[in-house]
Amino acid sequence: MTLKKYFPTLFVLAAFYCFALLPEHIYHLLNSNYLATQSVKSSAISLVLMTLLAFCAQRLLVITLLAIFTLLQTGQLMYFHYFGGFYSAFDVMLLSKELTDALIGFLDVALFLMVPALLSLSFAGFAFWVYQRFHLQLPRSRYCGYALVILLLLPLGQAFSVNSSQKFQPNISQSALKNGLFSFSYLIAYNSKTALGLLPPAKEYQAYQLSQHAPVDANIVVIMGESFSRYNLSLFDYERDTTPNLNALKDKPEFFYRPSLSSAVSTRVSLALFFNTVYEPDNMAHLQSMHTSLFKLAKHSGYNTHYITTQKNAGGLTYSFSLSDVDTWMDDDHLTDFEGQYDNRLLLALDKLKLDYQQPQFITLHMRSTHAPYVDNYPAEEAVYPVDKNDYQSYMRNSYDNSVHYTEKQIADIYQFFENTGRPTYIFFTSDHGELTGQSGRYGHNMVDLDIAQVPFLFYGPHLEQSAISNLAAELGCMPNHYHISKEIAKLLGFSIHNPNEVADTYYLNGTSVFGEAGYQQYTLSDLSDQWCASPSEHTK
Secondary structure, three states: OHHHHHHHHHHHHHHHHHHHHHHHHHHHHHOOOOOHHHOHHHHHHHHHHHHHHHOEOOHHHHHHHHHHHHHHHHHHHHHHHHHOOOOOHHHHHHHHHOHHHHHHHHHHHOOOOHHHHHHHHHHHHHHHHHHHHHHHHOOOEHHHHHHHHHHHHHHHHHHHHOOOOHHHOOOOOOOHHHHHHHHHHHHHHHHHHHHHOOOOOOOOOOOOEEEEOOOOOOEEEEEEEOOOOHHHOHHHOOOOOOOHHHHOOOOOOOEEEEEEEOOEOOHHHHHHHHHOOOOOOOOHHHHHHOOOOHHHHHHHOOOEEEEEEOOOOHHHHOOOOOHHHOOEEEOHHHOOOOOOOOOHHHHHHHHHHOOOOOOOEEEEEEOOOOOOOHHHOOOHHHOOOOOOOOOHHHHHHHHHHHHHHHHHHHHHHHHHHHHOOOOOEEEEEEEOOOOEEOHHHOEEOOOOOOOOOEEEEEEEOOOOOHHHHHHHHHHHOOOOEHHHHHHHHHHHOOEEEEOOOOOOOEEEEEOOOOOOOOOEEEEEHHHHHHHHHHOOOHHHO
């Protein structure tokens, strides 16, 4: 009789506890990289929240919080399944700014994300049903509701009181629920403080100094890749022959290549730092001044300036470019006259401009071919590796490698185009950031991790004196990062940049916020480059 009396209470508690814990424990069995089940403290907090929820007297509050907890848990599990990590507040901000791309990418792999989603939603649905069935038979107290609200508001209060996002960055050993709660708490606090003007003053740095000299008598081209990791390039000893056209250039004196490191793990942030030659991860004043914007420097030196991209949200990506100094600005919406949706349109659009290449031209061609979903960004007839959605890992790797194969062909075509102009031309290629395609069970980017910063640097100099190419190679060293490359471009444009804030051999990888709030990683370049430089191969000559 006693057991029957307490059965509704025990059943509701069991259902709530299962919802809080079992999806993650089961998912851990499917994905050994998922470590959130290891924290006893995190699990205990989840159980406390579920207990208070079960005994809360305010039924509407219970239903609302269960729905919120479901969204937090489901979203984090799906995000982890794709990216190999939890989302942060700044990832949510980035998602809101690039919603169309995110939705397209999600729809492409939605089937693969159903496993973690269904795990969470199944247990959540069961918890909802049990509560609806037995809530009138539960011992209830309004004080449980008060305590629950206070506990849930604690992270929000902490987020308002701190100046750093570090405590609120994802922790892979903590539960999906806790990570989701902390991310959204910081998001709400950050946006509120921004709106109210309550954020602390930006960190102050010494001003960069510019000295002007004669620019080179040559055209300068920057090809910016998208999510283009050197890990998947046969040029850098990847086992698949993904870069046959670039491999064929190895022995040409006009060509050299290096491993490189991006300045950030997000396109929006990386472009802002690269095209403004920014060293620090949080130098708000310098970035906003655009004092060392490459487009501005080019205009000051008499160059005609052009930016052409196949990116679909370029307006938001190029906000920091000193757009008044860009003569031609074209994004995907301007390329509708050309058949298809691929990166071959970059050259078609450039050719249509009928530029006078005997006049100084500073041109940026911003690619998209290796953006997720990869399968949408190269022609199906150019696929080299089979794309079969029956196996997630093979699908991601093969579709990405197909996009790499297509991208390197476009790079080679661009080289040939400028070769045909007959004009000395410096052609720089790097990528906004890299991409993981299954390494250590991780996919995508946006995580502050040096693996994601691993990008290639390629240089081709048609009609240049060999001494100019050799000098550039020596200046860049054996592992130039974005900051090095940008400074060298500025020098060719006629400006030497002196930054009094630089610390020898110390550099930064920024996260998904251009002012460093999303976290950043400091690294010592020599530690990373020593192994590469110790075993020089043909590309280091």
